[in-house]
Amino acid sequence: MQVPDSASCTGSEPATVAIIGAGVVGLCCALQAQRKGYRVTLIDREAPGKGASFGNAGYIATELINPLSTGKTLRSALHLWFSPRGPLALPLRYLHRILPWLLRFGMAACPAQVARSRDGLVALNRAAVPAWQRCLKDIGASAQLCRSGYLLVWESSNRLDVARRHAEELRQWNIRTELVRGARLAELEPALAGTVSHALYFPDACQVRDPYSLCLELFKALQARGGEFVQQAVEKLVPDNDGVGLQTGTGVLHFDQVLVCAGAWSKPLLQGVGIEVPLEAERGYHLSIEGVGTGLNRPIGSAERRFVMSPLDSGLRAVGFTELGGLKLKPFARRFRVLRHHSQALLPALADPALKTREWMGHRPTLPDSLPVIDRHPLHERLWFAFGNQHLGLTQAAISAELVVSMMSGEAPPIDPQPYRVDRF
Structure with a gap:
């Protein structure tokens, strides 16, 4: 295998790399490539941080180690779909297009695949926070990440055994939790004392102060170190012996290496270079309530309502x-x-009509086995991929960047890249 170009092996001129996608994964990859000596150009049809990265909860969800497709998920799917206030939606006008993906999703629930997916998620998630700490310390933005703790809450007292079983399962993976009720719960989150029966407290959990502000900090550091940004849509990838061309609306841009981090928009780019990936755009919604007095000290997740605040x-x-x-x-x-x-059911104070609320919807890149693609093209060794982190894009961005850029630079990867191969489907 030919060792990819890097700044250390191309003489006086650093190798060029284009990062397609200016979300949090692409931004982390761009900065990591700069650290390895590459001359970096970031390309996106939108401004940095304006895609799915803009809308997440800002929570580093390292405890989410189970893939989305499991036997338990499939058994509850119809109930969740038909529940008028449930967390799962399949618009009927899109159902005929999603059926092949749903079949693959169902197949991913076999026990062997669930175990492989869980192992892949554990590897990334265990390394996630240290990777973020390294990234942010390097650019002088450590304050963006804080150890906030996290509460997974239940409103029904008859679900206490469910919380205990979940805590025991997580303990097997060395994920610390504390079952809290009564005075301890009220101490942690006074605003929830009247609506929540019990919760699992994750004392080691972290969050970022604001996802969009984080993206702007990453972009600012990239530019300060000489990185360029091109706001254009990439229409086609054109690999050749010397690198990869990017077809845009104004012509072809050529680079020594190209890394596709385009999230839910990655699929057509891969199709153009002979790779089919079962990537689906999973649409997520959020509400942002402005102002103070909204009542929470840390991120909370509702185990029954299946959403995060x-x-x-x-x-x-x-x-x-x-x-x-x-x-x-x-x-x-x-x-x-x-x-x-x-x-409003969890925090009645949010029913105040004077509160300003903004609405947003974005697209998460989701693969049937819940693992991302972090790999190179099997035929074009200068073409790389890092996308498909589903709900965990923010969580896994920094470690995904370290993983793919280490391989691109010919270095030993920090974790085993095998589970994230592009040709695994």
Whole structure:
């Protein structure tokens, strides 16, 4: 195998690399490539941080080690779909297009595949926070990440055994939790004392202060170190012996290496170079409630309502829904109404009509086995991929960057890249 170009092996001129996608994964990859001596150009049709990275809850969800497709998920799917306030949505007008993906999703629930997916998620998630700490320390932005703790809450007292079983399962993976009730729960989150029966407290959990502000910090550091940004859509990848060309609306840009981090928009780019990946755009919704007095000290997740609320510098954010609706459908207003209902049920103070609320919908890149693609093209060794982190893009961005850039630079990867191969499907 030919060792990829890097700044240390190309003489006086550093090798060039284009990062397609200016979300949090692409930004982390761009900075990591700069650290390895590459001359970096970031390319996106939108401004940095304006895609799915803009809308997440800001929570580093390292405890989410189970893939989305499991036997338990499949058994509950119909109930969740038909529940008028449930967390799963499959728009009927898109159902015929999603059926092949759903078949693959169902197949991914076999025990052997679930175990492989869990191992792959554990490897990334265990390394996630240290990777973020290294990334942010390097650019002088450590304050963006804080150890906030996290609460997974239950409103029904008869679900206490469910919380205990979940804690025991997580303990097997060395994930610390504390079962809290009564005075301890009220101490941690006074605003929830009247609505929540019990919770699992994750004392080691971290969050970022605001996802969009984080992206802007990463982009600022990239530019300060000489990185360029081109706001254009990439229409086609054109690999050749000397690198990879990018077909845009204004012509072809050529680079020594190209790394595709385009999230839910990665699939057509890969199709153009002979690779089919079962990537689906999973639409997520959020509400951002501006102002102070919204009541939470840390991110909380509702085990029963299946959504997350997180206090950010920009306000309180409520994030939810798994809606498999592709890239083209407009947001459904009823999804925002359901998020309002669930948020106000846990925090009645949010029913105040004077609070300013912003609505947002974005697209998560989701693969049937819940693992990302972090790999190179099997035939074009200068073409690389890092996308498909589903709900864990923010969580896994920094470690994904370290992994793919280490391989691109010919270095030993920090974790085994085998589970994230592009040709595994």
